[in-house]
Amino acid sequence: MPPTLPSGVTLGPASANRGRCVIATQAYGPGDTIATFEDPCVAIPESSHLDRTCSHCLKVKPVNSSMNSSATPSSIRACTKCQTARYCSTVCQKANWDLVHGKGECKAMRRARQFTATMRAGSPDYLPTPVRALIQVLVRPEMAAAVAEMEGHREKQREREHKVWFDIQLQARGSLHYVGREDSSENIDEAIGIVCKLMVNSFSMRDTDFDESGFYTNAALAMINHSCVSNAYVDFVGRKAVLHASRAIKEGEEIEISYIEDTNPRAQRQKALTQYHFTCACPRCKDNLDVYQVCQRYPHLEMNSFSLTPDLDKLRNPFPYRPQALSKPFQQMADEIDPSCSEPLVGVDIAVRSKELPRRWKLCAQLRKAEAYAVDPLTRVFSEASVYFLQLGNIQYSLALTAFVLLHCDTFREPEPFASHRLKDMFMVTKALSYTAQAPVPPPSRNGALATRIAKFLSEKKQITIGQTMLRIILHYSVMTHSEQSLLYQHARDLLTEVEDLPGRKDENALIDAFVKNPSGQGEECFFKTVVLEPLQTLAGFALEIMNTEFGK
Numbered sequence: 004m005p006p007t008l009p010s011g012v013t014l015g016p017a018s019a020n021r022g023r024c025v026i027a028t029q030a031y032g033p034g035d036t037i038a039t040f041e042d043p044c045v046a047i048p049e050s051s052h053l054d055r056t057c058s059h060c061l062k063v064k065p066v067n068s069s070m071n072s073s074a075t076p077s078s079i080r081a082c083t084k085c086q087t088a089r090y091c092s093t094v095c096q097k098a099n100w101d102l103v104h105g106k107g108e109c110k111a112m113r114r115a116r117q118f119t120a121t122m123r124a125g126s127p128d129y130l131p132t133p134v135r136a137l138i139q140v141l142v143r144p145e146m147a148a149a150v151a152e153m154e155g156h157r158e159k160q161r162e163r164e165h166k167v168w169f170d171i172q173l174q175a176r177g178s179l180h181y182v183g184r185e186d187s188s189e190n191i192d193e194a195i196g197i198v199c200k201l202m203v204n205s206f207s208m209r210d211t212d213f214d215e216s217g218f219y220t221n222a223a224l225a226m227i228n229h230s231c232v233s234n235a236y237v238d239f240v241g242r243k244a245v246l247h248a249s250r251a252i253k254e255g256e257e258i259e260i261s262y263i264e265d266t267n268p269r270a271q272r273q274k275a276l277t278q279y280h281f282t283c284a285c286p287r288c289k290d291n292l293d294v295y296q297v298c299q300r301y302p303h304l305e306m307n308s309f310s311l312t313p314d315l316d317k318l319r320n321p322f323p324y325r326p327q328a329l330s331k332p333f334q335q336m337a338d339e340i341d342p343s344c345s346e347p348l349v350g351v352d353i354a355v356r357s358k359e360l361p362r363r364w365k366l367c368a369q370l371r372k373a374e375a376y377a378v379d380p381l382t383r384v385f386s387e388a389s390v391y392f393l394q395l396g397n398i399q400y401s402l403a404l405t406a407f408v409l410l411h412c413d414t415f416r417e418p419e420p421f422a423s424h425r426l427k428d429m430f431m432v433t434k435a436l437s438y439t440a441q442a443p444v445p446p447p448s449r450n451g452a453l454a455t456r457i458a459k460f461l462s463e464k465k466q467i468t469i470g471q472t473m474l475r476i477i478l479h480y481s482v483m484t485h486s487e488q489s490l491l492y493q494h495a496r497d498l499l500t501e502v503e504d505l506p507g508r509k510d511e512n513a514l515i516d517a518f519v520k521n522p523s524g525q526g527e528e529c530f531f532k533t534v535v536l537e538p539l540q541t542l543a544g545f546a547l548e549i550m551n552t553e554f555g556k
């Protein structure tokens with residue numbers, strides 16, 4: 004039986020090369036909620052997040068206590084039986100017990116724990132995420148039936164590298180063992196089929212740092228096809244998946260989401276799509292468009308007039324004077340260097356990063372010369388450098404680099420002003436401003452003269468007002484897209500309340516309020532330009548100097 008789709012969407016006709024698809028039953032505007040998907044087949048925390056995530060409502064206890072908010076649980080307690088699943092309340096524990104944990108998952112987790120204690124002492128006592136996902140399906144026959152309807156490309160998965168097929172078999176056998184089922188060829192066959200289907204139809208949920216924090220499969224959501232220039236995106240709120248329009252969608256039009264990071268170069272995108280077994284024929288792939296070209300085609304650029312990049316001419320025509328002078332297209336430059344700097348630097352030892360960043364910065368020389376800052380791997384180098392300096396304690400450098408990414412990269416990469424990366428980078432800049440607003444100007448040091456200049460510049464600006472205005476923009480777009488339950492919205496709202504309640508901010512509060520209500524008013528526009536935008540642009544302007552000083556020209 005095909006899955007039942009929520010109202011707002013319906014199954015469209017299947018085609019030979021794309022299979023089934025989902026179409027809109029009415030028209031939607033950019034940011035609109037299209038549909039909400041409930042009753043997932045699987046919704047679990049990533050194994051690495053188990054100890055701080057409620058296994059039922061999936062709320063995460065922040066690592067950093069300063070990120071606590073009304074939306075995050077203050078404590079997470081382990082199930083006393085398996086010691087693996089954790090819950091934020093007895094209500095969640097009971098609900099999860101009835102749904103899945105009491106149906107065999109708890110027993111399976113206990114067996115896994117015992118096995119590790121006796122056979123593999125010292126290794127992590129939880130099972131890998133895909134194995135836990137498979138267990139959830141195996142112990143709920145109604146979900147096994149729903150998963151059976153999905154596309155799994157089983158034969159093609161078998162033809163992939165030996166390691167992939169070996170892992171699939173291992174996961175299938177391991178899960179059967181832990182749920183206490185015989186490893187008959189019939190059972191193994193069924194389990195392998197489920198693993199393949201989960202690989203093709205599952206989503207990674209991400210936390211506010213964009214780390215993979217959960218694994219999610221929903222039979223109805225699994226009917227949506229992919230495009231690297233999608234018209235919709237999925238947000239996760241607890242156990243619900245919410246589908247939003249990223250651009251206007253007509254009644255009867257196919258809904259397409261992106262399964263992957265669509266701003267990556269084409270070769271990387273193709274590699275990431277290997278597990279889905281199709282060749283993407285979207286315009287970005289077909290013509291190898293760069294992010295600037297895709298941005299120019301976004302039909303609602305005017306929405307950016309209420310954003311940190313309100314210069315619509317620049318979005319429509321980012322390189323007015325120099326397109327012909329280029330030796331080769333941006334994307335070709337990027338494709339040539341990307342393979343030698345595509346490994347993510349997050350989590351890599353800081354000493355390695357201190358060598359790797361200058362190497363990558365140098366490799367990006369052609370893109371820098373062309374000022375194609377929004378094209379990867381160059382944007383990635385800026386973002387990774389920002390994290391690097393933050394870890395070194397140089398908050399001024401980190402702030403300037405994130406401001407640069409926000410103003411010179413994010414909008415071209417994601418032209419919709421409600422895009423999650425944009426809102427998240429805005430929030431990071433706001434947080435950094437709240438620290439630098441309180442911190443004294445650092446004394447000059449051998450490498451710190453530039454940081455001192457940045458700090459001095461900031462000390463002369465109204466940092467709180469800049470941050471407060473950005474928080475209002477974040478909240479505006481979260482409300483517009485009905486994302487008030489998202490963690491980012493909750494954090495932004497908490498921080499805003501804190502700032503608005505500070506003594507002596509009545510006048511600023513009124514000015515910001517007036518701007519949000521009427522951004523195109525003459526006085527309001529002037530306030531935004533001089534108090535918020537120009538200081539941010541100057542701050543971002545330090546970024547190139549930082550990179551050249553630290554990593555060489």
Ligand SMILES: C[S@@+](CC[C@H](N)C(=O)[O-])C[C@H]1O[C@@H](n2cnc3c(N)ncnc32)[C@H](O)[C@@H]1O
Binds near residue numbers: 229230278282
């Ligand atoms: C999550 S499912 C989407 C629903 C699928 N069409 C079905 O009938 O079950 C993913 C699979 O759909 C197909 N698919 C998704 N997007 C596609 C695209 N842009 N071009 C061709 N096939 C696509 C691929 O077979 C892929 O493995």
